[in-house]
Amino acid sequence: MDHVGSDTEGDEPETPLLQRGHEDKPPRAPACGSSRYSLALLSCFGFFVVYSLRVNLSVAMVDMLNTTRHQSSPNHSSVCPPRPSPVRPKHNHTASTYDWDSVTQGWILGAFFYGYILTQIPGGYLACRIGPKWLLGFGVLGTVVFTLLTPIAADLGASYLIAVRVLEGIGEGVTYPSIYTMWAAWAPPLERSRLLTISYVGAQLGTVVALPLSGQICFYLDWTYVFYIFGAVGLLWFVLWSLLVFNSPNTHPRISEEERHYIISSLKNELSTSVQDIPWRAIVTSKALWGIVVAHFCYNWTFYTLLTLLPTYMNDILGFSIQQNGLLSALPYLGCSVTAVLSGQLADYLRESCDYPTAGVRKAFTVVGMIGPAGFLVAAGYTGCNYILAVMFLTISSSLGGVSASGFNVNHLDIAPSFAGILLGITNTFATIPGMVGPVIASQLTKSNTIEEWQMVFYIAAAINLLGASVYTLLGQGTVQPWAVRTSTYHD
Template structure:
């Protein structure tokens, strides 16, 4: 596996000098292999997040509610009137799990996910990212298909299956970062990576409402069967269409191959098998990303795992309405993530704005915006329209951070981007493990005041992360990333 470093980018110069750009003939984007990889990997992350979040909606229908035949009669806000419709299918098993057990089930995925982050980055660099990512997702698909069986056996078995799913998914993001280090020309990184990673948001957008429909018309078990089948389709496509690097792709045009390799030729590490662990672990800019990633994910995972519960228990939406409304915030996130990627690269390439400035500004907007509207959502009472609007704006603005700290790993150390992502995502997975448990512990009675506390905690952590990244984030390649002895300014 080839390792890539980077030429040094001082904050007072563009990423690539104009003379260097003239020597690199840009290959068209339309029909290109690099944008084909972006779309295929986006489909992969669509599958990843579909498999991750479908339990959040299915959980609403998996619980035994003996108080009423409806799904929303005990909510804080008045129940919503529904037009005449087919009868809700209740043929699948239901379970008597209390709030604490629900929190552990929803958070258990991340106990496996955290185990393979750093290992995933290391293995991708050693053996290649294609099969690591493909087999990781295939393993997740297999255990997703076993979810209904595990639930029937008991909560402990379901937790174990979710942990195993997390282990499989844990390698996906580090593997893809390693692949992009070989595929993404420096001035197209924001565009390519946002296209690639919006699949995660699209998976959420589609799986939340579709899971609600599947639960209503079929039963909750089919949620796992349907998305598992979609995952198998992706694996077949990935097997035949994805390749570790442009040099191993049999169908890439020579123009595009030269464009990519020439734009990265000064970024090759001088020591292919060398990993400067000490320098990595003591890097200030890396720890700034760690703090930002952790903070952002606290809010993200709180909403990802518990938004359907909030929609039902507080706002009183039925299972059919729930999935549709829970998906709205992520539609906005997809739109702003794509737009921010285009704008970020435009500012860097055309306007010559420093990379560090672009990353920090986009991170501030993508972290403080969600914090403000999340807190505001807690004070909307039973104003359904305003509550959904604020929650949508909160998640939508979070999409801007896709061109901020989220891809800063490739700026500061493209040679080791997969390993760096593994490190930051290890810490960023902790919120997924603990935030659902803490949130459900704080919302035993599901009152609006209890949920306000949950939102305040998330917003405060977001504010802290944005502050730390603004102070200590960097946009240039760190000296240890190219394994040379010279110094350069930040």
């Protein structure tokens, strides 16, 4: 049974914090100007950087290809009548272009994930052992450096660019496990949803800004500046992260004593006394963990399919180019970022002020954040050539997906805060697979680019979302698991 807040076990002095009554809660430290919210904003900036570095290549790739060769091939007309393009000044074509076929382009765009999947579990383990600050910092710095080297790698040849993208993925792979390990030491249990969703929103904002801005940079400068400008922003973040962030409240020299006491007191019964002894067997056999694994995998199937193929759908079916309509390409991710932050506030309000069980809140937000998007995704396939309605449904679908940020996405910290980085590494390893195979399968299903084929893609994604929500509802837990707190007095 899952318990939170005012559950009846409050009279047991050694029951974990989330199972105690209100009288045992440490006094809350103010949020304004606090070190924990400064960490949330800096981690938000960090995820803005890593996601902008992740998606900018998909936009730059359009200008990296030999346009003369492309224009000589038969023009593909969209299913729907093409939308009128805005009048724009002459395109800048000063940078090099390359004769890469579609297979080579696919390898270049997909290479990131082959590096990314390699460092998920090692990243969680290393963050647990050596601390998350520098692991995350140098992971992002490595990604930044290889981003700055992208134009040189492209000139050397496609194989060099593929290698650089794999190395970028390796660097970025440690980011999520590291930030979960960081929040295990910094996030009071009843503030986890709001703090983590502030961090998460950086990923959505990075996508929102990078997609349209990369198109503008390519147009007015050239494609090489996409990597130089975003790389420079990444260097600025690394300097701020190095100077302002610390692994725990106890090592932070500028945190107030009130905030330090609040965080440490709220976590004292949740963290393991020794993270050196990692209970691998208990972790990999935990039903609570496998509930998160399935939900994470299923959610990412839809997310990565849309991230990769939404420009194709809009161009080939709805008849407008994402390059000329950057705002429309960003709307789904902007909506997702707004709902993620709002859901974080609501989830913690329900847990703290309304005494809703943590497990119930996580399951409810997961169901809304997965079944809601499934419904609107299917509906988008039946809008025909009404592109306004199609974009609206796709935006609502992605926006509702942001609700799950306060569902299964935060649950690692609920069930095992001491090992949250390792748990995230495990779930994100499985959740990276959809990024590698989902778009490939969807591409195979849409060879003729008919509306009926796209309806099948949306149906499959919706069915996978329903599966994830169902499994998580059955297996999800809201309390710290016995193996995550090495004390004999722990009661499940």
